[in-house]
Amino acid sequence: MLIAGIDPGLTGAVAFMDQNGLRFVFDLPTKPRPNIGPDARVKRQCDGHALSVLLQTHADPRERLLVVLEDVRMMGGKNNAMQAQEALIHTRGVIEGVLGAKGYDVAIVAPRTWKRFYGLGSDKAECLTTARTLFGNDYLARAKDHNRAEAMLIARYGQRTLT
Numbered sequence: 001m002l003i004a005g006i007d008p009g010l011t012g013a014v015a016f017m018d019q020n021g022l023r024f025v026f027d028l029p030t031k032p033r034p035n036i037g038p039d040a041r042v043k044r045q046c047d048g049h050a051l052s053v054l055l056q057t058h059a060d061p062r063e064r065l066l067v068v069l070e071d072v073r074m075m076g077g078k079n080n081a082m083q084a085q086e087a088l089i090h091t092r093g094v095i096e097g098v099l100g101a102k103g104y105d106v107a108i109v110a111p112r113t114w115k116r117f118y119g120l121g122s123d124k125a126e127c128l129t130t131a132r133t134l135f136g137n138d139y140l141a142r143a144k145d146h147n148r149a150e151a152m153l154i155a156r157y158g159q160r161t162l163t
Helices: 048-058 079-102 111-118 124-135 143-161
Strands: 002-007 013-018 021-027 030-032 044-046 065-070 105-109
Touching: 002 143, 013 048, 013 143, 021 048, 021 143, 044 079, 048 079, 065 079, 065 111, 065 143, 079 105, 105 111, 105 143, 111 143, 124 143
Parallel strands: 002 065, 065 105
Antiparallel strands: 002 013, 013 021, 030 044
16 A cells, blocks of 8 residues: 655645555655745745646556645734635645546544654654654754655654544
8 A cells, every 4th residue: 555644834744655665755846836925935836837837747556545634723823824724725625636537445543642652742854854764864954854754754643543
């Protein structure tokens, strides 16, 4: 069985793993948002078509694919924070639409649930360190790769607890 872990967001990522370990990791594809003003804080959005192509490229149609998607929700905040949260929710919607259109099995998991599995809190650096310990540095060379790290950890969580 193939497992894909998805950390949603404009800087999110997708990690594929199977019984032999990590197969591939990629950042979520984005494209410019249409018709936005110069003061917009969020200038990009998830590219659903590109995501669909990447998923199809890395998921063998002869294998069952379980996608483990991190649950994201809106929280209150100021205008700038609201724009970022709106973009996050939009990205989740695009991802869920693509996954539904592809007919993949999807499990939604709360951040606290998969992080508790590893003994992690909200510190992104801790996730990066844990993923580097488990998977090495091949996909995690940069400090900003914490989203890739989370996708990898989400996929491993799914493999260990949902299959």
